[in-house]
Every structure is written in C-alpha cells, then in structure tokens.
Amino acid sequence: METLMSILIGLFFAIGTYLILTKTLLRIILGTSIISHGVHLLILTMGGVKAGGPPLLGFEEITFTDPIPQALILTAIVINFATTALFLVLSYRAYKVIGTDNTEKMRGNEDE
Structure with a gap:
C-alpha cells in the first residue's frame, strides 16, 4: 500500500510542479494546492498503519493509524483552503485591474 501511495504522491x-511553472495565475494557484495535497498524503503515509491495540478492549491484532498525523493533516487542509481562497481572490482582483492573468504581461516594461 505504501508503494501505491508513494507513486500517487x-x-x-509532478503535476503540481508542472502547473506552477506555467504562466497563468490560476494554474499556479492550482499547482500549489495540488502540491499541498501531495504533502498531506505524504504525512499520512509516513504515519503508517500500526498493529496491536489497547489491552482493555480484548482485541489481539487490530490495525489502527496514529492520530497525530491525521490531526496535522486536518489543520493543514483548513489552512490550505483559506490560503487558496485568498490567492484566488487576489488573482481575480489582479485580472480585473490589469486585464490579464498572464504573468509575462503583468510585468510591464522593465527597460524603463
């Protein structure tokens, strides 16, 4: 299972890096969001599945996951959502003011 998760991560x-290297703001924002989802999966995979259980319940071999990486991922998802929403609003405002979302055209004349 870890091998499949590693390939997916x-x-x-790879997709996030490709999108970040493009020239449009929307693709850059989506690329950072996809990379952050890859990081979430990486943290979850690093947490691993553990065998055993609490002796009070009487189960011999049950599998469970560590709750700390799950709590970190939940917090990171909320922060990623807020950051993505902020970047989308800023890029929309920049599009309305400048008239384009191409980063090459946003630079203007640097020769002056």
Whole structure:
C-alpha cells in the first residue's frame, strides 16, 4: 500500500510542479494546492498503519493509524483552503485591474 501511495504522491508533486511553472495565475494557484495535497498524503503515509491495540478492549491484532498525523493533516487542509481562497481572490482582483492573468504581461516594461 505504501508503494501505491508513494507513486500517487510523486504524481501529485509532478503535476503540481508542472502547473506552477506555467504562466497563468490560476494554474499556479492550482499547482500549489495540488502540491499541498501531495504533502498531506505524504504525512499520512509516513504515519503508517500500526498493529496491536489497547489491552482493555480484548482485541489481539487490530490495525489502527496514529492520530497525530491525521490531526496535522486536518489543520493543514483548513489552512490550505483559506490560503487558496485568498490567492484566488487576489488573482481575480489582479485580472480585473490589469486585464490579464498572464504573468509575462503583468510585468510591464522593465527597460524603463
């Protein structure tokens, strides 16, 4: 299972890096969001599945996951959502003022 998750994480990082290297603001924002989802999966995979259980319940071999990475991921998802929303609003405002979302055209004349 960890091998499949590693391939999926690598795919998320590759897609996110490709999107960040483009020239439009919307793709850059989506690329950072996809990379952050790859990081969430990476943290969850690093948490791993553990065997055993609490002796009070009488179960011999049950599997469970560590709750600390899950709590960190939940917090990171909320922060990622807020950051993505802020970037989308800023890019929309920049599009309304400048008239384009192409980063090359946003630079203006640097020769002056």
